[in-house]
Amino acid sequence: MKKIYVKEWMLFQPYERQDEIDIYYVKVANNIAECLVGMVGERYPEHSLRGIAIYLTLWFQDVISQIGIWEAFSEECRKRYGQPVPFMTPEEEKEYYPGEVNPEELRFLLWHYFQSLEKLKGGVLNPENPGIAEVAQQLYDYLSEEYEVAPENTRLQEMLYGEPFGANDYQRYRNVLEWFHFCSYTGFENRSEFQQVVATVTRMGNVNPGILEYDVKQNILFEGRKHLLSLTSVDWLALIGKKHPETASWAEIKVTPQGLFLYEGEDEDSLFVKDLSGKEEGQLRIRKDSLNLNSLKNRKEGMTVLGCRLVQYGGTWWQDGTLVISDYEDKMKEEIAQRAAKREDIRQTYDAFIKASGGKQFVFCQSEEEVRDFLFQKMEYKEKEGIQMPKMDAQHGLVLMVSSHTGIHIQMRLCECISSPENKFYDLKEAQKKAILFLLNPEVIPYDLSCALQDAGMLQDAGLNSLQGEEQGRELVKQNARFLTDYFFGKCREKDA
Incomplete structure (x- = not known):
C-alpha cells in the first residue's frame, strides 16, 4: 500500500508547518488505511481508501481535540432525527458515550464514505451491511486504544478559538470558512464537486480560467450543500461556533444569494443599496473596503446596479466574490417584475x-x-x-x-x-x-x-x-x-x- 505522507495530511490543516502532533495523526491515518485496504481493498480503489483514512483521522482529531464539529453534528441529528447518530438503535444509544470514540459513529462514517463511492456506480448501501459493521468494529478496537494516548491539536484549537472574532475580522472568518468547506471530514465530496464544476463550465465557452475558477469557488463555498446534514459551510460554522464565546458571531452571519442591488447613495464608509429581489427589506449598507470602487467610479443613484453576493458580518454587509456592474434599464426592470410575478x-x-x-x-x-x-x-x-x-x-x-x-x-x-x-x-x-x-x-x-x-x-x-x-x-x-x-x-x- 502506498503510504500517506505528512505533506498530504497538511493539505487538510489550516496552518502550514507540521509538528509532532501532525506526525502522530499521520501514523493513525496510515494504520486506518492499512485496515481498510486489507478488508475492502477488492471493492474500492486504494487511492479512495487512503482518502477515507485521512477523513476518518480528521474526525478522530476533532473528537480528541474537542473542536466541536462532531458535537455539532450529533446535536443537530438529535434535534432533527431523534438520535445522536443516524441508524443507531435505542439499545445502542444506551451504550453511547458522547465525546468518546463509539463504534456506531465509525459505522455511520464508513457507510457515508462508502456510499459516496457507490453513488458513482448508482448503488445504495444498506447501513446494516455486516461488512461495514466488521470494518467499524476493527477500527473501533484500534482507535479506542489510541483515544487514551492521542494528543490534542492545540494549534487547531488556538486558530479557531484562541482569539475572539471582532467586527473587522471578516477575512479571518472567510479563511476558516474555506478551510472548513474543503478540508472538513463532513464535506467528503466538496473538493471533487469544485473540480467537476470548473471542468464543466470551462467546456462551455472561452472564459478566463482564473476568473472562472474564482467564481465557481465562491458559489460553492457559500451555497454548496454536499456536507452531512445538507447544510452550507456557513450554516455549519454557525452550529459549531455557538459553543464558544470567541466565535458566537458566526451564528449571526447571513448570506444573500448572487443577486441584483440598486445603488441609492453612500457615506464615507458605506454604499447604500436596495435588494431588487425584495428578499432583504430596507437599505443595506455595504462596506466600501469590501468593494472594488474602481469598477464603481461612474456610479449613479437609482441607476447603477451591482450584481454580487453580500455577506452580513459584524453588523454590516460585505461584498464577496464576482462583482458585475450594469445600468438599471427597462429590460432588467421587466425581468425582475417577471420573477416577482412568477x-x-x-x-x-x-x-x-x-x-x-x-x-x-x-x-x-x-x-x-x-x-x-x-x-x-x-x-x-x-x-x-x-x-x-x-x-x-x-x-x-x-x-x-x-x-x-x-x-x-x-x-x-x-x-x-x-x-x-x-x-x-x-x-x-x-x-x-x-x-x-x-x-x-x-x-x-x-x-x-x-x-x-x-x-x-x-x-x-x-x-x-x-x-x-x-x-x-x-x-x-x-x-x-x-x-x-x-x-x-x-x-x-x-x-x-
Missing part, C-alpha cells in the same frame, strides 16, 4: 389547488381527462401561452400534487407505490419493491413533495434490501426516513420544505 403565480396556484381539492395536497386521477378536468374546470387553471401539458401515461395512475415552492407537479412514475385509499392503482408488491425511490431519487419527485407524502403516511411500504428480511428493511427505513431523504436529495426541511 412567485405570486405559484402562491395563487397553490391556493387555488387546495381550494379545488378540498384542502388536499394530492389528487389521484385515473386518466389524462381527469387531470385536465381538475386543472381547467375545478381549479380554473389557465394554461400558459407557449407551454403545453406533458403527454401523460395513465397505465399506473396519475397523481396531481401541489407545492408552495414550485407549484403543480404531475406524478407519472411509480404512482402504484403511493399508499392511499384514493389511489385505485396502488399495488402492495410494487410498493414494497420501489416506494424507496421516492426517498432516495431526486429525479422521481421534488424534495418537499417527498416529505409531504411521507408525512401523510403514503410511503409506508418503502424498504431497503436487508439480509435480515423485508420486514427489517422496511423498519430501518421507517426509523431513518427523514435522514435518508435529506441525505440523498441533498436538502433539509429547515431550508427546502
